[in-house]
Amino acid sequence: VPDILVYALHYEGAINKNSLGAVSEGARLASELGGECHAIVVGGDDLTDDLASSVGAYGATKVYRASAPEGLAQPVVDAMAKVIADDGHGYALFGGGLLGFEVGAGLAARLGAGVAMEVTAVRAEGGKLIAERPILGDSAISEINFRSDVGIIIGRLNAFESKESGGAAATVQDVDVELSPHAQQATMVQRGEQRGADVDIEGADVLVAGGRGLGKAEGFELVEELAKAFGGNSAVAATRAVVDAGWYPYAAQIGQTGKTVAPKLYLAAGISGAIQHKVGMQSSENIVAINKDANAPIFEFSDLGVVGDLNKIVPKLTEAIKAKKGG
């Protein structure tokens, strides 16, 4: 069956943006295959008819609703495996993010299905889907075909754009899922805890971002001074590594599960440029990178790359920008 099943993650009454992107992409691909795009939502009482059926606006014709614990992957694997066994979807599609990877991989194991991850583009050809995945630090793109009954495609974060299709509300179909024993051995204690101050980085024109190359939490003082020198609408951002290390607030995090930004200027200090960071900031208009490692991947997508010691360069740059502004 050329139907596509898309996992739609939700939290506090809203469907995840990357999931909606996957629904849009699934709808486009399903129409090329001559099938339909369906979504599946898993959670508790907050999954109202209105919320569940809202995926129709992005092109899903039907949405399955399963009552199971939220925020954990294995209950979703149970639910999707049941739906696919009953209705025979040919592909499962995920919009990326932590749970998408976990559910997709678990489902592949459950179904004996092929899985492609970090996918940036999908096309229909000869009645089948072919996934494209950048590899080797994005220096090459591999194509992946599926020879299993079900193909599993996990998108890279922000790879699929959500587009309102003008479709009608999706039909809501409740599914009864019996959780497998191992899915019941994990319990959410606390979900979505915010750590550190709440800062706004999405609206900034100038973002100065710091990574592990700052050496220690105090290294962010250099970055903050530089952001302040730019004045006006500037802010400080951080990579996941330093946020997890507790050097900077979660709200300032770029990429991965953090925010996506597109400022006029993105100045990266001590950031090597991992893919998970890149997907969150590559739409910035101008990218400047300062890093002591000439081989850092960030230099491959920066407009101006400065190879050198940020501890020497950043303070002088701060002074020079202050002087320029003052003069």
Next chain:
Amino acid sequence: VKICVLVKEVPDAAVQKRIDASTGRMDRSGEKNLNPYDTHAIEAAMQIKEGGNVEVEEIVAVTMGPESAVRALHKAVSLGADRSVHLTDPALAGSDVAATGYALAQTLKRESPDLVLLGQQSDDGECYTIGAVVAEHLQMPSLTQVIKMDVDSEKLRCERQAEYGYDTVEVRLPAVISVGDAINEPRYPSLKAIMGAKKKPLDTVATGDADIDASRVGGDNSAAQWTSSKAPPEKSAGTIIEDEDTNETVDKIVAWLDERKLI
């Protein structure tokens, strides 16, 4: 408890990685090393052992790979594993992530671990996924990208960053946990540990020994077929400044920013 740590040999970060044009798969020849993310998993196992909350019976490093992968196991043992298991068989070559996870799970079943640890990603190929595949085959609960883990005899309390902030999840053992690099700072092996690593027990296992169905593994049997690779769209290279005289460097940066009206 018994802890198994899954490790992997990856091309050394300093080596230029490439795709073998004839197979569409990664060329895995050249200098190799233990996947850096896996050193965090071994360190996490060591910290559980040394933490004293539970008694750790042993730590076993497990890998799948060609003969050369033995070096990754030696490194794992030098970092604290008590012994190692090497799954190696020509039939496994070219396995995709689903087939690899199946083969590793079959190998782990021989060991009956209470806890399986691994690094959240490999430096080279697949991303974030092998732990979830292994867990499904072992019918164990699983979490990936864990950055804090407290253990007692029956359960783990894990923290990780998920889509909407930090999540805290309790997991009953046995379980499969992949750890992020923020979880710890791996220790350096002592010279004595490096010298002694080759003397620790190493069990070499083929598909038949681990009850692995050969028709489910290997490149030709994998459900995801990597057919070809192509170059990504060209992006014009940016300007590069090598900092020699910092005052001069800063002048150049300011001029560049000024030209684009960014100051």
